[in-house]
Amino acid sequence: MSKTRASKPSRGFTLIELLVVIAIIAILIALLLPAVQQAREAARRTQCRNNLKQLGIAMHNYHDTYNTLPPAYVQVTVADNKGHWAWSAFLLPYIDQTPLFNTLNVNGQLPSAAIQANLGAMQNQLAAFDCPSDNGPRVHDPALDPGYAIEDATTTTNRGLALSNYVASNSTSAPRQAGRAGTDGTQGATGAFFRNSRTNFSNITDGSSNTILVGERAWLSGAQRMSAGTLYAVRDANAGGPAAQDVNPGWNQGIMTIVGTSKWGINPVLTGPNTETSASYSSQHTGGAHFLMGDGAVKFLSQNIFNIGETTPPAPINSTFEALVGIADGFVIGDY
Amino acid sequence: MWVFALRNWVGQINPARFPTLVFSVVAILSSMACGCGGSVSDLPPLGKVSGVVTLDGKPLANARVQFQPPDSRASEGMTDENGAYTLRFDPKNYGAKVGPHVVSVTTRTDGYAKPPQNGQEGEWVKGQPESVPAKYLKPGALTAEVKAGSNTINFDLKN
Incomplete structure (x- = not known):
């Protein structure tokens, strides 16, 4: 039978031959598709790393100019719910956004005046602060997250701030306005950014390559809304500066919208939106998040990194992740 | 051809x-x-953990239960109105790392502002006070050993 076929090849294919070819092609495509998706995510991850790298270069250029890193925010006395300028606004001239810096008039007016005069500019989410893996909105909805918004200067209209996927490193305990007092996170912020902070590299005695400056925060952690962070400005609480653990404690507004803490680890389990845990770092990349170190390096830290977030005081720096946040804790960091 | x-x-x-x-x-x-396919994971071995927290025999609701292992991230769970909790290691995995843990239980929370309604600023909600006796708040006062598989770990706190 087969001999006859082989000796007299007819032009054309039998049904079974065709089916076999189609099946093999289908299997090859099925093999390729997940790889394409992974390549897309890898590209988004690279873009996110690049964003942080640019922020690192901007931080260093700012430091070259003023001999200090930018403050987490500048404290002035303003009415409840008005805005304070945040670190991201001060970095604008160093990420090629001098026109925006001048439009917002960061040196000449307060954010509430700027958002009243230039709503579009204030709500403009820069690509430099947007991780492409994260699918959050571009601007905070004041009806959803009122604490991620500030009021106009002369009215009580609440305006959502632009979304940022990057928050500065504040502390190893709940976010605080006040700066460092030793290495206990419950005494003051142990990280590089806090109220009117003027941290320079000589203050970072742990070594800039062992210290986190900026980390990621995503719109979602798991399936829960984490709300990411805010760009340019931060909301005041009761004329005492942004809400923080040490001044007007609140967990759905305040300093936690511009800075992050290691207390609950990376990609924490959220029990709902707007919990205190929303002040952590998170990302949509599998298994961890990117962090900008003081030397400009961008590292991907595993969410399983050793971290002790004490639930009650004292909160000494006694784990790897906390030591990376602390600028002068003296904790010896092994491999991580 | x-x-x-x-x-x-x-x-x-x-x-x-x-x-x-x-x-x-x-x-x-x-x-x-x-x-x-599939990326390399550094997920440690986990054991499922659940249990009930009581204070003087009554269920302790809305308490944050944290299991801290000596070399990894912590697992956390919240108690419901019956005092029952289930630990989660991260957003995708339940349980806690197999091995010894220092356990902390706390009910203290911060205040927060309610979302505005009808254009009115939301009121400020005060935080919850601590109802766990001080002797249990010292680090290392409560410990637990998590084994592979399912664990039921109850805490009977007394004033």
Whole structure:
């Protein structure tokens, strides 16, 4: 039978031959598709790393100019719910956004005046602060997250701030306005950014390559809304500066919208939106998040990194992740 | 041409054995797919943990239960109105790292502002005070050993 076929090849294919070819092609495509998706995510991850790298270069250029890193925010006395300028606004001239810096008039007016005069500019989410893996909105909805918004200067209209996927490193305990007092996170912020902070590299005695400056925060952690962070400005609480653990404690507004803490680890389990845990770092990349170190390096830290977030005081720096946040804790960091 | 070479080769195969052939091709390719796909994970071995927290015999509701292992991230859970909690390691995995843990239980929370309604600023909600006795708040006052598989770990706190 087969001999006859082989000796007299007819032009054309039998049904079974065709089916076999189609099946093999289908299997090859099925093999390729997940790889394409992974390549897309890898590209988004690279873009996110690049964003942080640019922020690192901007931080260093700012430091070259003023001999200090930018403050987490500048404290002035303003009415409840008005805005304070945040670190991201001060970095604008160093990420090629001098026109925006001048439009917002960061040196000449307060954010509430700027958002009243230039709503579009204030709500403009820069690509430099947007991780492409994260699918959050571009601007905070004041009806959803009122604490991620500030009021106009002369009215009580609440305006959502632009979304940022990057928050500065504040502390190893709940976010605080006040700066460092030793290495206990419950005494003051142990990280590089806090109220009117003027941290320079000589203050970072742990070594800039062992210290986190900026980390990621995503719109979602798991399936829960984490709300990411805010760009340019931060909301005041009761004329005492942004809400923080040490001044007007609140967990759905305040300093936690511009800075992050290691207390609950990376990609924490959220029990709902707007919990205190929303002040952590998170990302949509599998298994961890990117962090900008003081030397400009961008590292991907595993969410399983050793971290002790004490639930009650004292909160000494006694784990790897906390030591990376602390600028002068003296904790010896092994491999991580 | 290679197509006709393939066709000759296919023609020499006993048609009765085609299903076996297709099946083995699928099996080989899918085993290759398993080898390439999936990223390396540094997830430690986990044991499922749940239990009940009581204070003087009454269920302790809305308490944050944290299991801290000596070399990894902590697992956390919140108690419900019956004092029952289930630990989660991260957003995707339940349980806690197998091994010893320092356990902390706390009910203290911060205040927060309610979302505005009808254009009115939301009121400020005060935080919850600590109802766990101070002796349990010292680090290391409560410990637990998590084993592989399912664990039921209850805490009977007393004033």
